[in-house]
Amino acid sequence: xxxxxxxxxxxxxxxxxxxxxxxxxxxxxxxxxxxxxxxxxxxxxxxxxxxxxxxxxxxxxxxxxxxxxxxxxxxxxxxxxxxxxxxxxxxxxxxxxxxxxxxxxxxxxxxxxxxxxxxxxxxxxxxxxxxxxxxxxxxxxxxxxxxxxxxxxxxxxxx
Numbered sequence: 001x002x003x004x005x006x007x008x009x010x011x012x013x014x015x016x017x018x019x020x021x022x023x024x025x026x027x028x029x030x031x032x033x034x035x036x037x038x039x040x041x042x043x044x045x046x047x048x049x050x051x052x053x054x055x056x057x058x059x060x061x062x063x064x065x066x067x068x069x070x071x072x073x074x075x076x077x078x079x080x081x082x083x084x085x086x087x088x089x090x091x092x093x094x095x096x097x098x099x100x101x102x103x104x105x106x107x108x109x110x111x112x113x114x115x116x117x118x119x120x121x122x123x124x125x126x127x128x129x130x131x132x133x134x135x136x137x138x139x140x141x142x143x144x145x146x147x148x149x150x151x152x153x154x155x156x157x158x159x
Contacts (some may be wrong), residue, residue, distance in 0.1 A: 003038035003124050005069060009053045009061035011041040013094075015072050015108035017057045020090055021100040027079040028101045032121060036075050036105075039137035040117045040124075043068040056093045069112035070124065077102040 006014070008020065013019035047068065077088075079101055085092050088102055123151045153156050 001036065001038055001072075001123070002121045003040045003115070003117075004121055005040040005042040005119070007042050007049060008045050008065040008067055011039050011071055011117070012061050012065050013038060013053050014074060014103060014106050017053065017059065017061075019056075019094050019145060020103050020104060021085070021094050021098040021121060022076075023094070023100050024079075025059045027099055029077050029121070032076055033052065033078050034075070036073050038070050039072050039074055039106075040115055041065065041067050041069055041071045041112070049123075052084060066112035069114050071112050072090055072108035074106045075104040077104050085098070092139070100131065 004022075009018065014022070050061060050063075059101070079099055080088065081099055082092065082095060082097060084102070085095060089104065094100075
């Protein structure tokens with residue numbers, strides 16, 4: 001499973017404020033589109049990001065968010081531009097452009113898994129992070145059961 005680093009509080013917003021897009025200047029690679037990826041909260045952050053999140057959702061995120069760790073996973077559906085948002089029925093409140101990735105089925109984890117981040121997509125090494133291997137197995141199991149109709153997708157937005 002691949003991972004992508006996202007600065008806080010944007011990573012937090014994906015799981016708890018309904019942020020359903022990730023803004024980038026580059027398109028998501030086709031080999032990632034449609035796949036579940038791990039969200040890594042990067043160590044770097046900018047004060048202006050907190051203000052932008054507050055403007056987008058009217059709530060200031062907590063100041064003690066985990067950094068330098070895997071904090072959950074999400075499916076990256078595809079890349080689109082501003083005009084493509086309406087095709088997906090997505091609000092533009094999170095859009096900063098020029099491109100964005102459409103995110104689905106965000107699943108936070110209860111205990112962040114410390115991990116070194118990288119630019120672009122990367123693969124955390126499961127042998128270095130036994131907890132991450134268990135999380136991968138959990139995601140694989142849930143995905144297989146959902147495919148058979150055995151489980152309904154988990155939601156974090158009270159849907």
